[in-house]
Amino acid sequence: MSTRLVEGGRCIDRRQVVKFQFNGKQMSGFAGDSLASALLANDQHLIGRSFKYHRPRGLVASGPEEPNGLVTVGEGPSIEPNRQATMIELYEGLTASSQNHFPSLEWDVGAVADLASRFLPAGFYYKSFMRPRRAWEFLFEPMIRRAAGLGRLPRHQDESIYEHFYVHIDLLVVGGGVAGLTVAKAAADAGARVLIVEQMPHWGGRTSVDSGMIDGIDAAEWVNQLIDELASHQQVSMLNRTTAFGVYDHSYVLALERVEDHAPISGALRQRMWRMRPKCMVIATGAIERPLCFQDNDRPGVMLASGIRDYLKNFAISTGDRTVVALNNDDGYKTAMALAKAGLEVPVILDSRRPNDGDLTQQVRDLGIKIEFGRTVSSVNQSKGRIRSVRICSQVGEGATLHEVDCESLAVSGGWSPSAHLWSQGSGKLIWDEALSAFRPDLKRPPLQDDGSHNWAFTAGAASGCLPLDQTLDDACDVARAVFKRLALSGKIVRPEVEREKAEPPASTCLSPSGIKKKARAKAWVDFQNDVKVSDLDLALQEGYMSSEHAKRYTTLGMATDQGKLSNVNGLMIMAESRGVEMSEVSPTTFRPPYTPVTLGAIAGDARGSLFKPYRKTNIDEWHDKNGAYWERVGADWRRPFCYLKDGEKVREAVDREALRVRQTVGIFDSSSLGKIWVSGPDAGRFLDMLYTGVMSTLPIGRCRYGLMCNENGFLIDDGVVARIDETSFLCHTTTGGSDYIHGWMEDWLQCEWWNWKVYTANLTEQFAQIVVAGPEARKLLGKLNISDIDAASLPFMSWADRQVGAFKTRIFRVSFSGELSFEIALPADQGAELWRQIYAAGQEFDIEPYGTEALHVLRAEKGFVMIGEETDGTVTPQDLGLDWAVSKKKNDFLGKRGQKRPCLTHSDRWKFVGLETVEARAKLPVGALALGVGLDSHGFSKSIGRVTSSYHSPILNRTIALGLVENGPQRRGDILQFSTEAGPVNARIVSPVFYDPEGTQLNA
Amino acid sequence: MLRLKCPYCGQMVDETELTPGGEAHLKRATQNSSDDELLDYLFNRRNPKGVHFERWRHTFGCGKWFVVARCTVTHEVFGVYKAQTLKPPKSVVDAIANRRGHETQESQ
Missing domain, CATH: 2.40.30.110 (Aminomethyltransferase beta-barrel domains)
Structure with missing residues (x-):
């Protein structure tokens, strides 16, 4: 049974009871609890079913490395799946439910997959269900999708509010443990602008949990004093509940601040994405403990030693009266001591190493805890979802049971891996450290800045592989010196005083025991979250997936939210051992962002709904909107009326009416979005002859010509009417969608190919409104507005002229895309709506109708x-x-000419x-x-x-x-x-x- | 997200302000080019693991095209220069030789 102890718990406030719901059951915890600790306080060990085999699973860890504790938060349509119970702070009214089970967590029919696990090995999906082909789509895939997968998608749009925030700083410190805080303090005192981010609500990292003495005072107290100093420091910003989750090209870093996830308020900002390019970054992200691989190591009750310690010290949680500790490194001893000091029983510590006499070993002996060296766990006995006892065997053997020890809880520690994800994401490399028995950042191959400099990102403390407190602080001071150099700071760096620890080296196997037999390998989990077992890695190797990147994809080891946090190194060690190669010859898989899951809403920020891609609107937009415009988004983000709907009219009826009106009397159309590119200069004609398939240089002033543009492949990319304005100037019309692209295209050729040609271009698309008046009555209508000289002789088809229309100076083009008598009237954009209204008013006697883009298409x-x-x-x-007539045969060259001869x-x-x-x-x-x-x-x-x-x-x-x-x-x-x-x-x-x-x-x- | 210096503006700008334009210093095929030469010009591009010369346009800025010498493995930038040249300027060629010569580790 897991229970809440009557005393202790440095993070909880027992005066404040918080009620919450899990799987419909009312429960209560204290303020400061995580959902995970509150569940344990309520003896809720079972928290989910596994991904593939639907095995019952419990909590393993206490932080973002937790693989099993994925829950769905919320009810009804606005749920959020796959949130880690360890990272959810308890609040009044929190509703959470477990995932991957049917019909209930306790009684799950999918668990039959576990019985059949022999038939569901790695690569199972790739190999099975191949025939018949059609059955995959209609039968197998839907069936598998129902059975496997993590959580369910919410049905409704996420109503929460998110924002992005840019920050400019000298130094980003990721991780608010002693290493990060020490560097931050030194740099800030020397005048650097520092941002410190910490993923948890509390500062101090492991040191605050594990206590010890720094500068003669309790470590947790030392951290609190430092936090107070930093919080009031002019140069420092501090963000807790903030995860730096990704390092991208050229030192671009993203961090997610969970602003009010711990106390949701409707309508308030939920999360904030911080975007930055710090001049310097210190990755002080600590280390993550690894599990051991033995038979049934996934049973609820088997937890990381550090996790049990965290729950005990932070939340006063006992995971069981009797906890056996199995370890291959020093750190697990601290868990045993913490348990013993809390009055709980540790029947035995199983240290798989040879007998040793490190400082910790001695301290444990002083507390009267029994240690068995060279021993480990071969399997656990369980009934009704609870551990009853563990079977103990020799580490070097094949797993013969030497004796059994009764217990309710098992703490395991398979060593510590520096949490070097950000280093790796920034393309820094990792190297195997035999003494540490872990991959650590390779200082010779660090992330690079854009200028090639390599001293912008550093790891400090446990993230560097410096686990004991004295080494952590040594490393932090070294890093502070490097940061000073990078940022050209000067000042004192004071190393806090701590006692030297005598540490024993860890063992470098995770297999328990070393000679674990085939049957046990098939029930020994490497990756809990993705249900990958030792036997799956064996199979991958057997089938030839030697490279770790290949094996990862074949088995799904280290995918999803895990991202290799718990499983990666164990998986690689097992494969190296099977292949008979040294770990130094194995390259770890590349860590990829995000470090922890990020909500899509946070990535979008404000850019959603109407702000995602704002519409471009013409000057006449308001008139359209008031007159029944049925909108459509057209190329280059314009919104244009598809048609104008009258009372009770269907779209198709409106389009027919509009198209017919243009053929019969007159219609008016807003073509302001049409691309208008000014091309001018002594070589403008020569340039356009290269750009268009036809000849433009011979176009007389005052005339228009239809032109086609091709790419070098010879394919059409745009068309439009070109008007010659004067000897050296042309106005090139492009399609609505092509205006920006074609302007860029022109500039490309002018800047990169014919840069000595004297040509200037300007994209005038938004400078002019353009109104089309088309139909048999068009000329008569414009006559009403006192426009002179627009008869067929003065302004023939395919010509243009500057004409005064009432108070407006306009340029009228006699071109037609409808096949009717048509005038396109251009004038400064801000006057468009006024002229439109005047033409529309004058057109009433001709039954003028506005027409939309669809009628234009019909015409x-x-x-x-x-x-x-x-x-x-x-x-x-x-x-x-069939546009051969618009392709010049005479010209020696134009873009696409050679291509068209292919x-x-x-x-x-x-x-x-x-x-x-x-x-x-x-x-x-x-x-x-x-x-x-x-x-x-x-x-x-x-x-x-x-x-x-x-x-x-x-x-x-x-x-x-x-x-x-x-x-x-x-x-x-x-x-x-x-x-x-x-x-x-x-x-x-x-x-x-x-x-x-x-x-x-x-x-x- | 890359950050590049526009040689016209002199500003360091985010990739979101820029449009990529592929390999620089292509030689345009002529009307007399053979089919093979034409296909090479149209479709075949270098894809080096290492230093690459690539075109970028400062589209949401000054609108100018420029060339970047960038390592495709590490994103290290050796120099930027205006597009009106048939080959990389000596300063950039030297920068590549210098830096790659002194590099303690070969990232390729």
Whole structure:
């Protein structure tokens, strides 16, 4: 039984009782408890079911390395899965539940997987369920997804508030233990701007738990005094409950502050992401204890020695009256002593090493605790989810039981691994330290700064591999000196006074016993969280996965939230032993961010909803919104009316009405988002001749020309009308989506290829509003506004002129994308809405209607005008679209000219531009539908000979129309093709892509 | 997230202000290039484990293109220079030789 002791617990406040719920059961703890400690106080040992075999699992550790204690917090739709019970601070009303079980934690049908574990080895998923192929999608995968996995996804959007915060500092200290605090104090006193982050609510790290003496006073008290000094220090910022979880390129560091997770308030900031590039970083993140690998080492009640010590000293938790301690290093002795001092029984310490007489050994003997050297645990006896006894064997043997000891709790310590994750993330390397029996940072291969300097990141204390307190402080002082050098600081570095410890070296095996037999290997866990056993590593090796990176992926060792914290080194040791190689020859897997799980909301910060990608709006946007605009997001983040809905109207009806109005009287359209790039200079014409497939240099002043742009592959990337403004200046219109890209494209060629050409470009897209007035009555309407000289002779098709429209100075382009008589009126952006209103008012007598982008598309498709992004997809040439007329034969060079001569682009089988008319006038071809050819292609599928690129209902023709690309299409006009659609085959006839007014009578009016 | 110095602005800027442009100093194929030469120009790029010369545009800043000499393994930057050159300037070539020569450890 785990219980709360009547005395002790340095982190809890017994006067403040906190009520919470676990799996629907009411429980209570104290303020200062973690959820994990509160559960133990309520004797809730069983906390979850394992990932794959659904084995019952209990808490193993007390910090972020906890592999089993993943719970779902909250109820109903706004739950958060996979939070570590050890990292959740208890608060009134906290609701948590365990994961991975059905129907209940205590009685789980999935546990049958454990009985069948012999048939579910590593790589099981890759090998099984291969046939029949279809069954994977419909049967096996859903079944496995239900059985395996961590937690369940919340159904609703996370309503919590998150923010990002930038900070500029000289020194970031990660970890508020004695090493980090010592460096921080020295640097701050010398004038450096310091930020200290500590993941736990409490400062002082292990030292505050383990006590001892520093500078003649109790270590915990020493830490408190130092904290007080730092808290009032001008140069220091301190953040607890803050995890530096990632080090990225060029010294970029991210830290997550859990602002109010410990006391949630609705509507308040929940978490804050700190973003920084510190000039210098000290990683004082301590070390993580490793478990031992013996049979049934995953049973609830088997815990890390440090975890048991933490629960005891921080929260006054007894994990059982009798605790056996099994260890292969000195540190576990401290747990035994702490238990004994609290009045709890330690029947025996099993030290797998040879007899030794270190300081700690002597202290333990003085307390009357029995030590058995050269012994270890071979397995545990359990019933009803509780440990009853442990079987003891010789470490070097195969596991024959020497005797059994009754106990309720088992503390294990398989050695300590420096927590060097951040070092490794910053691409610092690790090296195997035989004396330490762990990977530690290799000081010769540190993380690099962008300038190649290597002295910006340091590890200090236990993170360097300096575990005893005296070594930790020595190392902290060395690091402080290095930091001074890096930051050009000067000042005194005082090493706190501590007693020297005589430490015994740890043993370097995690297998318990060393000769652990095959059957026990299949029940000895290496990675609790991912359910990887010793036998899985054996299998990986047997199947040839020698490299640790390969074995990791094959077995899933060290994945998920574990990130190798508990399992990595043990896994590597087992593999090295099996392969008969030294650990120094094994390279550890690379640690990757984040160190602990980070909520997606925290990564997004403010950038969500309407702030994720703010809309660009034209000057006329407000008018559209008030007049029924049905919005769509169009390229380059603009919002544009798809159509304007009138009372009770459906979208399709509105589009038909608008398109028809343009054909019959007049419509008005906001084309302000159209790209407008100014190209000017003595070489402007020459430059545009290179950029466009056609000739632009010969364009007379006052005239417009349609142009195509290709990339060097020869494929179309953009199109638009170019207007010649004067001898050296052109205005190039691009598609709405292409304005930024094409401007960048022009600059690329000007800056990087033809940098001696005298050309200047400017992206004027947002400087001008542009209003299209289109329809048979367009000229008559503009006449009402007293615009002179817009008759066909003064302003012919494909020309432009500066014209006064009432009070507005405008530039009118006679171009048309609708096939109707059309005027595009450009004026300074801020005047757009006013002119729009005036035209709209004057147009009332002609029944003017605004039209949206969809009506525009219908109109252009009726005329067979191509649309970039509809007819093109990055693999379509101008020749494919029948636009040969816009590709110069005379020019020596232009972008894409050589590319277009590639055999694959001149091939006679190219799919070419056609119109498609369904045989049945009401039938609609879906965009993307494929035309079926005869026979099979090289993959054994039906051969495709074309596809639909655009498809609309044409109100003026009262039938559906479509555009597409078909193999040899133009030569096959009149043929009927069969298209494959979800609703079944649809037959369509190949026709001219110009469905309406092929003579252009309307256009040239 | 890389941090690079724009040689026009003289500012250290975050990668989020920049647009990558791939390998620098490509030689554009001409109309007389063979198909193989053209394919090489269009599709084949160096992918060195080590120093790479790459184009970046300070898109959300001055809009200028520049070239960065960067180690693809360590992200070490040896120099930045304006794009209007056919080959890396001597100062950058020297910086690479100097620093890589004195490096105690070879990160490749």
